[in-house]
Amino acid sequence: MHWLDIAAIVVYFVVLIWIGLRVARREHGAGESESFLAADRNMGLVQTTASTAATDLGGGFSIAMGGLGFTLGISGSWLIAISGLSIVMVSFLMVPKVKRWADRVKGLTTGDLFEARFDRRTGLLAAVVIGIAWFTFVGGQIVAGAKLMQATLGLGLAVAIVLSGAIILAYTALGGLKAVIYTDVFQMVVLMIGIVFLAVPIGLWEVGGWEGIVAHFEADTATASLVDWGAVGWRTVLGWFFSIFPVWFISIAAMQRIVAARDERTARRAFLLTGVPIEWPLFAIGSTLIGMIARMLLPDIADAELATPMVIMELLPVGIAGVVIAAYIAAVMSTADSVLMGPVAIFTNDIYRKRMAPDASEAQLVRVARIATLVFGTLGICMAWLVPNVLDLMLYAYTFGAAGLFFPMLALLFWPRATAAGAFWSMLLAGSAAVAWSLFDEPFGIAASWAGWAIGLPVLVAVSLATRHGHEERPDLFA
DSSP states (O other), rough: OHHHHHHHHHHHHHHHHHHHHHHHHHHOSSTHHHHHHHHGGGGGGGHHHHHHHHHHIIIIIIHHHHHHHHHHGGGEEEEEHHHHHHHHHHHHHHHHHHHHHHHHTTTHHHHHHHHHSOHHHHHHHHHHHHHHHHHHHHHHHHHHHHHHHHHHHOOOOHHHHHHHHHHHHHHHHHHEEEHHHHHHHHHHHHHHEEEEIIIIIHHHHHHTHHHHHHHHHSSSTTTTGGOOOOTOHHHHHHHHHHHHHHHHHHHHHHHHHHHSSSSHHHHHHHHIIIIIIIIIIIIIHHHHHHHHHHHHTTOSSGGGGGHHHHHHHSSSSSSHHHHHHHHHHHHHHHHHHHHHHHHHHHIIIIIIIIIIIIOHHHHHHHHHHHHHHHHHHHHHHHHHHHSSOHHHHHHHHHOOOOOOOOHHHHHHHHHHTHHHHHHHHHHHHHHHHHHHHHHHHGGGGOHHHHHHHHHHHHHHHHHHHHHHTTOOOOOOTTT
8 A cells, every 4th residue: 555545544543533532531520421321312313324324334244245246246235235124124113112212211221121121130131142242243343344454554463453453442442432423423424435436436437337347247157147136036135134134123233323312203314314325225236336346357356355445445546545445444343343332331231330339420330331341342352363253253143142132122112911031031042042053053054043033932922921020020111
């Protein structure tokens, strides 16, 4: 890379840390913990939308989509289309109910939600399950950002992991969720401008537009499927849906953005806009086209997932390329900071405040949250060092959380007859079944999360019908 690009990347990351410092200096005294853990519950439409989008697109999607465009072609864009559809559905099914509850009782975490609807035992189990699942996800995102640094800056993987982790920890520990959201806005604006409005038009100009892409790939029968919108097939699309849709109901990042939004209308509109038009069609088609353009201009790329950053460096002018690459790396890391804040909030709120120090002051809660951020973040970096495989970490996180919590979450929101005993045993047995199924390498080709659901749903229904509501339960909470 040119020295101007490297300078742009350094300046970019300095800005991220500066945002964390600004937030930390402005938030003291009364309401300090609300700022750190809930962003004051006052984020506007721009902040909520950009942060929701950056958190989702910044993770595996931002890496994967260039790779899918490179290997599968335009039909790979349906992956993000499915994610966008899932977010739109969640904006109608989940967002209004959770936001009204969170504002009414100052609810903060998934554990709070399950405790309010069921009981303390079920709430604690939900908090532990979701906290462990998303903590595992932290390491995967740190590795993702490190691999991009390795490819674009020529750093060793060990140095890149430490550097990407240190940057995340710096601004997250300083400003908490509010700093995370403000940095997400900055990252999302630069990323969308860089990829959708700069790299895609320049790339299309270089290859002769869509007509040039079609002519190039259709000239060879081996690559003709790359310009076929239906090449992936409906079974693959359906599999994508069942992998992505459940995760939105148990996502720590989704929960935090709902809580942090100014009001119900803001939260609902933010999720709608994230789904359409940000995820689809803008990012879905734009990022896939970048991968296809990379296939034309740089066909010898060894790692398809590096197609987007490599073609950005090839297409964009010196200096601008550095900023966009920095935004791309930071967008990947934006998922890491969001999922890191989830376990931090769960430990601070569900463990420390509720069970260890119920009389803790605002300053104590923030101090504990900052220490938890550093500890969990460091553990995440160590995990990333020991298991430097992004996909494996992401799949384990998704499987563990989705298998245990998906059906209890649906029951919590939509089935008043569900009991605390039903939810508790469903989570425990479904999560255990999914882990066991994974350990046996998913026999018969059945995904571990599906195996968990096959256990969790009947257990939830049978135990709920066989038991009564306890005195702590609120079956009418979302009626």
